Amino acid sequence: MLAGCVSPPTRWAAPMSGDPAPSGSASAGVTPPTWGPCEGYRDVPNVTLECGVMKVPQDWNAPVQGKTFDIALLRARSSRQSQRIGSLVVNPGGPGGSGVDLAYYLSQGLPNEIVWKFDIVGFDPRGVGKSSPVECFSDEDLDTNFGFDPDPVSDAAFNELVALTRRMAQSCGDKYGDQLPLFSTEQAARDMDAIRAAVGDEKLTYLGYSYGTLLGATYAQLFPTKIRALVLDGAVDPTISSVASSEGQAKGFERAFTNFSTWCASNAGQCPIAPDARAAATTALAAARTAPVGQTGGRRATAGWVFTAIISSLYSETRWPDLASALSDLQRGNPKGIFELADSYAERDAQGKYSNLFDANLAVNCADDDESITVERARQLQAEWRVKYPLFGASSALNLVCAQWPGKRDPYPAGKAEGAPPIVVVGTKGDPATPYEQTPALAAMLGVGVVLTWEGEGHTAYPQTSCINKAVNDYLVSLKVPPAGQSCPAR
Template sequence: MPRTPRLVLAALAAAVIATAGCTLPVFAPEDDSAAPATPGGSAPAAVPGTQAQWTSCPEVPQELVGRGASGMTYDCASVAVPQDWNNPQSGKTYDVAMIRIRSDTQTARVGSLLINPGGPGGSGIDTAVYLSYGQTLGGLPTEITDKFDIIGFDPRGVGRSSPVKCISDADQDASFAMEPDPKSAAAFQQAVDLNKKIGAACGQKYGDQLANFSTEQAAHDMDALRTAVGDAKMTYLGFSYGTLLGATYAQLYPDKIRALVLDGAIDPEQDGIASAETQAKGFERAFTNFTAWCKANAARCPISADPRKAVTDALAKAQASPLTGSDGRKATSGWVFLSVISSLYTETGWLQLARAIESLQGGDPDGVFDLADQYADRKTNGSYSNLFDANYAVNCADTSENLTVDKIRQLQGEWRTKYPLFGASMAIGMMGCAFWPGKHDPYPTGAANGAPPIVVVGTTGDPATPYENTAHLASMLGTGHVLTWEGEGHTAYPSTKCIVQAVDSYLIDLQVPQEGLRCPAK
């Protein structure tokens, strides 16, 4: 269940919307024919090796949050990249969309800061817009926006960049509603059948193109973007899966790097099984941290008597007799479980989870759906962005494994014992790639020989990219330097003054954080 700081950004967006009196974003459409216009669509897409042709696009922040940030200018462009960098002569291309956000107070410009929010499947364009509203709303510090153009991009297959869309809304709903730990043979077979159906639909629509959505292909695109924005070397901020994308770029183009910040590290040397088990461990640890907070804050946490039992009881009751939400959906154990996953991405989500479970106990499941829908990118009309379509496409292209259903069933039982709340679900989550029809295109692993120092940021309470990954990624790259945040939730920057100062000094002045620096939670 790899995700990104999207939930952090959702909170930021909500804060901005509260001041703007508007509603939240229009995401990717149901099919390609209804795709939103690519930002900068009035200008031709640049080809690799040429400069972007920027056009003003104030409509992007307007559509997302109702207004642009004060003192910021928004311009958009796109770059036409080969569908397959191994065969650029084919002439077939994807358009990679990007947005440039420039502060009116920018002075002594350093260059461009390319941002990826992770996922895979997260929109860098949306993320850059949300981050443009300033640090008081959880966005970027003025020290950064005064020195850099902020460049958000949607990687190939994501959002506005030739989006992959092949999972129906009904199948998305069925996937999220499904029992997270299907123990019976019949329930397990339902999971098998649904994943087969999704794989078949995506294979029928995209065929041989599916392998082109790999991380290595997207990393080559990043270098085309570097050229298009006019930078001799790359300055990059990648969150979660964005750390894998950045690490891959570092191995392919080590001499083109100025500065890389990789926040919420993925360990590229782990196989799919090890990665899923690491996440199961990370979510169990984060949930335990939530229960400790809940017990210590009984006045604020309505399920403080026994938080773990309250959640496990809620899952059991939802499985046996799900309540109906105000939109007509049944709050099955799958939706309740997804709300728990969602809540652990930010420490502020803990209180939201406690209240949602209390409301569920009282017969109202809408709080559960609010949390779950934040994670799933589900709109109030029941439609979805293409976040999870792209997530499947990238993850399954990247893997070099061919997992069998029998192996997944075995791991489901083993991990249920080791990680009682999250283990079985993490095993079931690997099933999508077991039935994925596309070819594999694994990303490279190893040292980024010739690269300058790279800062790898880890959060001790991170559920989705557990802290243990941080040192592994830094060591693999060979030039990595670990920066630790002793906090909760997924990713660290720009959470506290200590983290902000360390990262900003590196991005602006190339000052590498002190070796072993650990920033306190507050």
């Protein structure tokens, strides 16, 4: 399950004031979905799957008849459902992850206490997947971008990356122009309220992962009285700047890699690069810069692909053995494991075709960020963060697509959810992508947030242990709020 691949740029924005309903009501310009069969999904035992598409205004602030986006939906309903509470709307993060796919997987993966009480409803946010998708990056440019050195030191290499990312940004501007700010998080949060109304729920019950916590927090500020229960897992702090968010992620991945290295040294039987995983990774990146290993078909495991494989594996502790094996195989001239890890992250298929995950990711992130870093400042931070965060700092500084984004911006609100019920904010101590420090920050910003901590590793927590499951299930089903400061052990 994709639970958020890139931590979104964030910044402070003034709290919303007044009632947003006149321009953001769920009835204005909305065509309710007609439910029918789901194409491309296997049947799930004891679950009925229904899919549909609803039309929403492109701009909730100024709806214009005929100017709409399609929002794709999937609803999963257990045949064992009894005493139904309503719908649980879900989002996997990214931004760019498919909520339609997530609902399908969660219909098989959530605890029975949930699937027997709720319809599981997923949606692809505007611009994502099947929902009027943003598609402006070529497969060739994405290959070059992912394969590019994550830390281009020379001016020539850096300028080459600047030119590539400028071309990518401009390709979106050329295709979408004035539409680009309409893919913002605030617009998507208003779509969520239309979905709530379309499934017949008076109030929203929501489970959001990673970037999905930002989407949920934005909804909470816009529609605080329309909330039944919100679980925000893998919290994003909306109050910090995009630079601070990127640095936090660099720190988080360094911490996660250190934890991986410690595991490797203590589990040499499962880790063929023991005892020093960090040295193995550093050596692999250095070798890939000068003599990248090739495979049949001409593809070469450059430093960018090795780096992407490392990033991919740190989202879940279960992938640590895969990373160790991939780096070990690479030492022996076999890059297959590196490409498997990297391609799973990039959503690249065997034919070199990409989903629109990263097109949407950048469209949303750049639309949200009204204080994007400049190219010159990125170059300065690259040198500074390389010292502070040796593996991940330089790359984290290089948000060069948004630095050159041609579209206008639409920043989301960052303030209290006045009038909302308690909202459960879940954080994982070993989370690399949304570092734990953001969990209490988001809870405090909302004013009604209740922190639930998992002492585990990886990105997001629910449903991974019985302690986390019980706390979240009790809240979703019975609205029983976890006690303040509750912490769940790693196992």
